Amino acid sequence: MxxxxxxxxxxxxxxxxxxxxxxxxxxxxxxxxxxxxxxxxxxxxxxxxxxxxxxxxxxxxxxxxxxxxxxxxxxxxxxxxxxxxxxxxxxxxxxxxxxxxxxxxxxxxxxxxxxxxxxxxxxxxxxxxxxxxxxxxxxxxxxxxxxxxxxxxHHPYRTLLDLQTPLNLSQDDVSMAWSVINDHYLTDLPLLYPPHVIAIAAIFLALTLRQPSTNAQQPQTATANMYSQASLRKDASDPTITGTTTQQKKSQHLVNWLSESNVNIKAVMECCQEIISLYDLLETYQESVCKEAISRFTRAQGLDK
The missing domain is CATH 1.10.472.10 (Cyclin-like)
Structure with a gap:
């Protein structure tokens, strides 16, 4: 290896x-x-x-x-x-x-x-x-x-864990970014970008879209959070986020860290946009449609025998 x-x-x-x-x-x-x-x-x-x-x-x-x-x-x-x-x-x-x-x-x-x-x-x-x-x-x-x-x-998970301390990520931040990484496998990103770029994009989305919980319910998954935080999606593609909340400070710290690194920021933003587009698309996902489409060609050609 x-x-x-x-x-x-x-x-x-x-x-x-x-x-x-x-x-x-x-x-x-x-x-x-x-x-x-x-x-x-x-x-x-x-x-x-x-x-x-x-x-x-x-x-x-x-x-x-x-x-x-x-x-x-x-x-x-x-x-x-x-x-x-x-x-x-x-x-x-x-x-x-x-x-x-x-x-x-x-x-x-x-x-x-x-x-x-x-x-x-x-x-x-x-x-x-x-x-x-x-x-x-x-x-x-x-x-x-x-x-x-x-x-x-090579997967983005390792980069995510390596950056937890330098970027002051909480365990909730890491869990959210981990979920975003899981979701990116539904796109072409694994064939288009290096794992570290995808990991940083996942961190950026996690910090931008995760809001402090105001009730005792379980934290939302990355996908559900993307859906419910639609008003924040514009900010997710804007690398100039500033603010006073803890999450906004972490986001700004990430932006500053990126500006001093050799990471391709354009590639990171492209990954963010791809993942957000995925969540938009999945709002209309129907499992039965996929199952029926696959069933048609497998049975018609005898591939299920």
Missing amino acids: AANYWASTQYLHWQYSRETLAQMRQKLKDEEKHLNQLFPLPDMRYLSCFFSKLLARLGKNMPVPIRQQALATAQVYLRRFYSKVEIRKTNPYIVITTALYLACKLEECAHHIKNFVNESRALWPSFITASEIAKVGECEFYLISEMSSQMIV
């Missing part, structure tokens, strides 16, 4: 510009025009949300629940894989099962392949059969091949 992100395969082979990523996806569409016309799909961010929920359910149902970093690695594997392979030519339920199985191996929390197949079959009996162990094994090699055996994933 490359301890230095800049020397890693993630940076050298799996970080793209938006234009390059769009061209890759357009190429897939052009190569499979018939499938695209026959089986239209929702926005990729809707599908990413759907896949994330499936991964979370599978991870929770395992004999030993799977930790967040392995789930995050699986999400990155899915995004990498589907940047190379047309989704309509696969059974996403098998790919999801395989991605998590493989991610657990890499994150050193491995489970037996039978556990994954048994739990996925219990969750999605219409798409996973008792004979899927062989298919998951085949799919594992398929994923590894498409990712050119470049399996190590």
Whole structure:
């Protein structure tokens, strides 16, 4: 494993510009025009949300629940894989099962392949059969091949924890930023920006959007907070926030720290905007739409057999 992100395969082979990523996806569409016309799909961010929920359910149902970093690695594997392979030519339920199985191996929390197949079959009996162990094994090699055996994933979580003390972040701040990082895997950001940029964007959003609790209820999740604090979204993209509250002082401290660092501030703001756009989009997310779209092409092509 490359301890230095800049020397890693993630940076050298799996970080793209938006234009390059769009061209890759357009190429897939052009190569499979018939499938695209026959089986239209929702926005990729809707599908990413759907896949994330499936991964979370599978991870929770395992004999030993799977930790967040392995789930995050699986999400990155899915995004990498589907940047190379047309989704309509696969059974996403098998790919999801395989991605998590493989991610657990890499994150050193491995489970037996039978556990994954048994739990996925219990969750999605219409798409996973008792004979899927062989298919998951085949799919594992398929994923590894498409990712050119470049399996190590650097995540923003480490940067977040490293910056907790320098930026005077409370545990609530870290928890909120952690949730934002979890949510960014629903976007293309893992393929577009370095982990430290994403971590700083998550911190900025956490400090800007988290308000002191005025009741005894549980703190809102990052997503719910984004929804309820719509009036603050304009400020979230403005790096000149000032004020007298504790959170505003922390935000200003972050801005000052950024101005003295070598971090690409434009990239940080672009990440913030992407995540905010995600939350806007997810207000209209419907799981049934994604499930039906996937069901149509898997069953029509016999991919669920």
